Amino acid sequence: MSLSSLVPLIGISDVVIGLSLGSRLFLIAVGLSLIFGVLGVLNFAHGGFYMLGAYVTLAVVSNVVDNFWVAAVVGALAVGVVGAAIEFSAIRRLYERADSDLDQLIVTFGFVLVIHETVRFVWGSGSYSIDPPDVFNFSVTFGGSTFNAYRLALIGLAVAVLVGLWLFITRTYFGSLVRGTSSDREMAAMLGVDVPRLYTGVFFLGSVLAGLGGALSAPLQSTSPALGDQVIIDAFIVVVIGGLGSMSGAFVGAMLIGMMQSLGPQFISAGSIAIPFLAMVIVLLIRPEGLFGGIGE
């Protein structure tokens, strides 16, 4: 089969959908990768944080202020506070243990259950949806296909988050502390960095990113208590492929998986949902540090 016969199969809308799926995945995965890169904690509850961000945003929009952007910020900050509280009360106790990695994974898995049930208790088992904010709530026709403008906006927002985070990590004082602590924790502590406080701060930031991801993705998905369990697995795939701890890796990994989810079913009819897992296995075996950059990039 020649290339020219393959190309027409890929419509513009497939690409846009793939990129917007990728943007959503990036917003889920980037905080997970940040937390792992600095703290060495693989936060199983990150999908729960994402889901919580979506729920809080929906609740604020329908009960408090009818402004999506304000609600999204409130949702993100609320999740940040929850995350910081969990780090401060539970995860902090495990850093010094011999097998801390697995204990952290199990404890954060415990929080998966707690968050899932709490969300179900507060908001019920049904699913909610929300219209995109008015500014972007119109259809775009481009190259013969039509899609909601919010899909494009989400791609822009994901890029903005990536650039903002990169500037924050590389150009600010706090960012330099984060980088320093991530590459050598003991040396940073000796140089006077308050490591425990920094860890809580980074966990807060990572949780805010998860909450923001859930909030911004809310118009493009139905929000139900099962959401957290679904997205955490996608987030694991993305950070493994991009490289645990790498933020640019998370972006590339997310876009790859997004495109795979959008285009995969057109090329392989059976077993298409298995491909991302197969990719994850292969990357773990061949390049456990991920395809892009090493830890701490």
Next chain:
Amino acid sequence: MSATDTGGRVSRFGSAVAEGWTRERFGLIGALVLVLVAFAPPFQVYLFTDFLVVALFALGFNLLYGYTGLLSFGHGLFYAGGAYGIAIVLRDLGPVIADVVGAGISPLVTFLVGGVVGLVLVVAVAVPVGWLSVRLEEIYFALITLAFGMLGYSLIIQDPAGLTNGTDGVIVLLGTVDLGGVSLRVGGRRIYYAISAVTVVAATYGVWRVVNSPFGTVCKAIRESPDRAVALGIDVGHHRWMTFIVSAAVVGVAGVLRAGLASVASPGLTHWSTSAIAVIATVIGGATYFYGPIVGAFIFLYIRWAISRFPALEAYWELFFGALLIAVVLFFKQGAVGGLMLIRDRLVGDDADEPSDDDARTTDGDGS
């Protein structure tokens, strides 16, 4: 004064009980419980069978986690492997086997053949999956097993080979054995309980033998210090691989039993949330103890059942186990069995103070 006397008597009684906790008596009590359960009301028989199956699942999982330190989030793959193995044999080979051995005994023979096929299937999957997975450690091992499990889940759901019947799963019909006028429904609660109990006890004994063999000792050495094990000339990778395969096989047996109990082999068995049940049961019970996963499975199923008695709480039982899991890992890593050991040690410890009665009293006074 009188209160202190009672306290002394209680502690003396306690130490007498603790002294009697020998393995033989434990075994005898266990056997008695297993027999008595057979006469319990039908639902209790079902619940106990469920407990036995989950216990074997967790026991198999913990062979890897507790004895080599590798945390798998993908053992649902082997649980499902056993379940689908027997379900597909029952569906596709049942009539063939009936032709060969006669219709009377065929359900039992088919069940045995299916069990063996399930086990062989699980081992056939575990050999390559384990070989690849044990190259990684800690978080990376957890992630690759999770990925293998979800890979299996995807394939079962999408069913490219036309074997697994997609999201509906494969119905398991165990049939009725008919021998000279005596008919026994293999899937009947009490019959199936008997099959499960015998299988689980035999498998547990097998695992116990493995753990206490030279092989098991080497595994424990690897768990304590992989580097030192290497320095002693132990092939760590090979031992981890072998443990992975044995662990998967035990989980596969549990999967075979699960299929018959649930009357269906469903794709949910491969999902990571099923693998997590083994993690929850093992951690709550105490991963460093042989019986930890069994006690954990007991707590898991019976507390879940107890919670389900209260309609207001029924839907939120996961909340309880999430909180319990967090509390155990943070504050009491030894789990429930560790707690029982502590209580026993305290009772036996009081026994040591027995000759000096005054000391015992002081301790009692301090304690209250």
